Amino acid sequence: MSLPSTDQGKRHPVEFTADAGEYFRIWIVNLALTIVTLGIYSAWAKVRKRRYFYGHTRVDGESFEYRANPIAILKGRLIAVALLAVFYAISHFAPFYIWTIYLVLLFVGPWLVVRSLAFNAYNTAYRNVRFAFSGTYRTCLGLVLGYALLTLVTLGLGFPFLRRRLVQFAMENHSYGTTRFALAEGFKKPFVRPYFVAMGVAVLLGVALVAFVVAVSVIAGASAKAGAPKPAWLSTALVAGVVVFYALLFLQIAYIKARTVNAVWNHLSIGPVRFESALRARDLLWLYFSNLVVVILTIALATPWAAVRAMRYRASKTTVVASGPLDGFAQGEAQKVSVAGEEVADLFDIDMAL
Amino acid sequence: MIEFDAVYYDGRTSARKAVRVRGYTLAIQIVGEGLRLDVPLEKVHVDPPVGGTRRALHLPDGAQLQTDDHGAVEALFPRRHALEGWVHRLERNWLYALAAIALVAAFSWWSVVDGLPLAAKIASGFVPATWEAKLGEQTLGFFEGSLCRPSALDAARQQALQRRFARLTAGLADGYSYRLLPRDCRGIGANAFALPGGTVVMTDALVKLARNDDQISAVLAHEIGHVRHRHGLRMALQAAGLAALATAILGDATSITSLATTLPTALLQSGYSREAEAEADDYAFQRLREIGLSPKAFAEIMLLLEKARQKTSGGGPRDYFSTHPATAKRIERALAAP
Numbered sequence: 001m002s003l004p005s006t007d008q009g010k011r012h013p014v015e016f017t018a019d020a021g022e023y024f025r026i027w028i029v030n031l032a033l034t035i036v037t038l039g040i041y042s043a044w045a046k047v048r049k050r051r052y053f054y055g056h057t058r059v060d061g062e063s064f065e066y067r068a069n070p071i072a073i074l075k076g077r078l079i080a081v082a083l084l085a086v087f088y089a090i091s092h093f094a095p096f097y098i099w100t101i102y103l104v105l106l107f108v109g110p111w112l113v114v115r116s117l118a119f120n121a122y123n124t125a126y127r128n129v130r131f132a133f134s135g136t137y138r139t140c141l142g143l144v145l146g147y148a149l150l151t152l153v154t155l156g157l158g159f160p161f162l163r164r165r166l167v168q169f170a171m172e173n174h175s176y177g178t179t180r181f182a183l184a185e186g187f188k189k190p191f192v193r194p195y196f197v198a199m200g201v202a203v204l205l206g207v208a209l210v211a212f213v214v215a216v217s218v219i220a221g222a223s224a225k226a227g228a229p230k231p232a233w234l235s236t237a238l239v240a241g242v243v244v245f246y247a248l249l250f251l252q253i254a255y256i257k258a259r260t261v262n263a264v265w266n267h268l269s270i271g272p273v274r275f276e277s278a279l280r281a282r283d284l285l286w287l288y289f290s291n292l293v294v295v296i297l298t299i300a301l302a303t304p305w306a307a308v309r310a311m312r313y314r315a316s317k318t319t320v321v322a323s324g325p326l327d328g329f330a331q332g333e334a335q336k337v338s339v340a341g342e343e344v345a346d347l348f349d350i351d352m353a354l
Numbered sequence: 355m356i357e358f359d360a361v362y363y364d365g366r367t368s369a370r371k372a373v374r375v376r377g378y379t380l381a382i383q384i385v386g387e388g389l390r391l392d393v394p395l396e397k398v399h400v401d402p403p404v405g406g407t408r409r410a411l412h413l414p415d416g417a418q419l420q421t422d423d424h425g426a427v428e429a430l431f432p433r434r435h436a437l438e439g440w441v442h443r444l445e446r447n448w449l450y451a452l453a454a455i456a457l458v459a460a461f462s463w464w465s466v467v468d469g470l471p472l473a474a475k476i477a478s479g480f481v482p483a484t485w486e487a488k489l490g491e492q493t494l495g496f497f498e499g500s501l502c503r504p505s506a507l508d509a510a511r512q513q514a515l516q517r518r519f520a521r522l523t524a525g526l527a528d529g530y531s532y533r534l535l536p537r538d539c540r541g542i543g544a545n546a547f548a549l550p551g552g553t554v555v556m557t558d559a560l561v562k563l564a565r566n567d568d569q570i571s572a573v574l575a576h577e578i579g580h581v582r583h584r585h586g587l588r589m590a591l592q593a594a595g596l597a598a599l600a601t602a603i604l605g606d607a608t609s610i611t612s613l614a615t616t617l618p619t620a621l622l623q624s625g626y627s628r629e630a631e632a633e634a635d636d637y638a639f640q641r642l643r644e645i646g647l648s649p650k651a652f653a654e655i656m657l658l659l660e661k662a663r664q665k666t667s668g669g670g671p672r673d674y675f676s677t678h679p680a681t682a683k684r685i686e687r688a689l690a691a692p
Contacts, residue, residue, distance in 0.1 A: 022405050025451040029444045032454035035461050044438070048404050055407025062361070062370070062420075063408050065401075088594060089485075127370060128363035128418040177368065301455070327369035331416065 009274075009323035016315035018056035020305040026052055027304040043074035053311060054124070059320050067130075068123040106148075110140035113170075121174055132332050135173035143169055160195035164188060167264055177329040179271040187267035194259035198252045205248060212241050254284035265318065272324040278317045287313055358426035362386055365416030375419060377430040384419065400431045402438035405445070465599055471627070474591035478584050483529040486587050487551030493586070494549055497537070505536035505558050512536055515561065518571050519554070521645055522578060530581055534574070536561070544662055548577035548634075550586035563658055572642060572652035579637030585630045635684055639691035653688035656681055 030045035047070045054064040091098055114137050121133035147162035174181040216238060258279040265277035291306035356377035361370045362384060373386035382398065384391040399412040409427045411419040421427065433439065444450040505512060519534040526532070530552035537555050539545075544560040554577045556570075564570045580586065626634075639649040660681050 019406075022445075025448065026405060026445045028451050028454040028458065029441065032457045033441065035458065044441075048438070048441070051401075051404045052407060055404060065410060127368035128365065128416070128420075129368045327367065329368040331366050 009272075009321040012060045012320040012322065014315040014318040014320060015058040016056055016308075016312045017058060018053065018308050018311070020308045023049075023052060023308050024301075024304040040074065043070040043077055046070075046073060053307075057311075057315065059126070060322075060326055062127050065125040066123060067125060068119070106144070107141065110144050111137050114140050117170060117174075126176070127326065127329070129177040129329050129331050132175050132177075133173055134175065135169055140166075140169060157199075160192045163195075163260075164191050167191070167260075171264065171268060175332065176270050178332045179329055182269045183264070184267040184269070187263050190263035190266075191260050194256045198256055201248070201252065205245070209241070209245060216241075250289065251281065251285055254288060255281040257281075258284050271329065273320060273322045273326070276319040276321060279314070280317075283313065283317075356426050356429050358421055358423035360384075360411075360419040360421035360423075362389065363418045363420075365413075365418065373419070375421070375426075377426065382430070395430070398431070400427065400434050402435040403428075403442045462599075466596070470592045470595045470599075471588070471629075473595055474588040477591050478587050481587060483551065486584065487531070489587060489590060490549035490551035490553050494535075494553060494555075497539070497547075497555055501541060502537040502539040502555070502557075504538065506538045507536060507558055507561060511561070514567065515556075515570065518567055519574055522571060522575055522641060526578075526582075528582060532578070532581070544659060546573050546577050548580035548586065550581070550584065550590075552581050554578070554581070563662055564655055565658065566651075568647050568651040569655035569658070571645075571647055572638060572649070572655050575638035575641045576634050576652065578641065579634030580626065580630070582637060583630065583633050585626050585634070588630075589626065631684070632687075635687060639688065643692075649688045649691040653685045656685045656688065660685075 026048060030041070030048055034042045034045050047066065047068055050066040050068070054066040057064045087101055090101055114133075114135050117135065118133040121131040124131045143165055144162075147158060147165055150158035151162055168183055168187075171181050171183045258281040261279050262277045265275040268275055287310060291302075291310065294302045295306050358375050358377075360373055360375050362373040363370060371386045371389060373384050373389065376383045376385070379395075381392050381394045384393070393413055397414050401410045401412070403409065403424065406424075408420050408422055409424060411421070411427070413419065444454075507515075515536060516534055519532070523532040532552040532554070535553060535555045537557055539555075539557045539559075542557055542559075544557060544563045546554060546556040546560055548554050554574060556574070556577075560573065561570060564573075635652070638652055642649050642651065
């Protein structure tokens, strides 16, 4: 990324100033309080942790704010836990009716996504101007149903297009104050491409893996027939094959994440502001892998450190380019947004983050 | 009087204005270029402190002050947030953090060893027997599909075994519909399983291993003990509780929904705890006596299983004793049973 910017704009690197030690204390104290209060405090814990991360994310010297009310989050959590209990009960005791749950989720899922995006946007502010999300349930449902059908019919080949359309829906319906987010057409190709590259590599890998297994079993069979002991390298080769397979799988995930995030942010603009995102697959690969190893070795005590480290990397690769002062954004109209969607989406792992 | 620097936002745009704030006993005065504003203290809403992040003071009409002068904010608005102010003081101190680590570690340990089993036992009381049977059917599907085929024993032999089982379950009247499924499961060896709801699966290898049918009755009585104590259901609930706990601690690191689908297999693979085995043993001893058999038959079949295990030099990972630990002790208890 050494190309000189042709844009006349002022460049503001995103700063993340959190301290892993400080965040660790916040994390562990809030966890302990959650336990002591039998989970009730968890809503306050969530807000404090978010506020810490938002407050340490800065652009042009000013930090972000997370404004959610813990009481609202507590209510949402109670609803989410009740729904989850129903889901558990059905999947355990009436597995034949599990399809009803999936059918319900298909229709409720888009609602959860929309409410969750709206809640988070409404409760995020920068320079005392709130973000907002105006996407509707009807649009989201139509997208999900239509593209889900396309994905089924095309045996998965349509999936990248579903993702692309959903991300476009999520981004273009956001606004900062009264200023709408705009996603340039150019994002489409670089967004979809990595999926197909990954699919191609996966097919090649599959073929290679089958060939590898066949070769190993032929050698094993030949030596068994001859009565000779199996060559010592055989089991090593098998283990190596499995390790390489998983490493490449990890690499695919990192590659898709890096490329799609870059594609979206490099084509996004908010009024006079645009972004530069330069995530690299190999950095993400190392980040995910090392975080995983450290968290396991420290029996989860390094979780806060890993979270800070991941966010610091993301911030260090993101730049805000403003072709004017950041002063001119107008506050939007206040709207009340309920929390239930966000909490349910959280527990059911519906993730629209990008 | 308290004075500090701050950034002022008017609530209408993102334009920032550097201001000087003077705090008095009843109000604050905000002074900046072209701005002079007095706001009563009780109209100012202060966010609770979190770490070293910038403090925000919310003013009427959506206006806002932001400042890094934590000392001034605390001095002007002391004890505004009783709860979160106290939490903030805990979070700043490594000593409290260490205490929190100890508390979380002790709680996690206690949950796994005592808390979850106890909670599962209590929760299982609220689950109707018909639901439990559904859980059993689901697990049975796993056996029938991949591991087992119908028994290869001849019909007369199978009938004799069914009569034994019927005698053991006769008159129990506990709401479970008991049935014995003799199965030929090559990969499993000599073994028997109780599924929630009353189904007992017994392998042909176990029938062949037993020297007499009283020994088979002893194993079946033990499995009926598992059913009556609802061990299968309790294990499933325990695993669900563990998943929920892990999610609570690790945050979004694990996903509940994916765990929900793997539970039935987890139930199979991890076996019952030592306490559950002892409970099932005690039931078996009592039931054998009731129908006029001796608990010694249980000791005998345990010994045979142990020998079979040693002969296959450790055996496969699924043999009887890997799921039934501390055999010697259990044999002793059977011999000492009244």
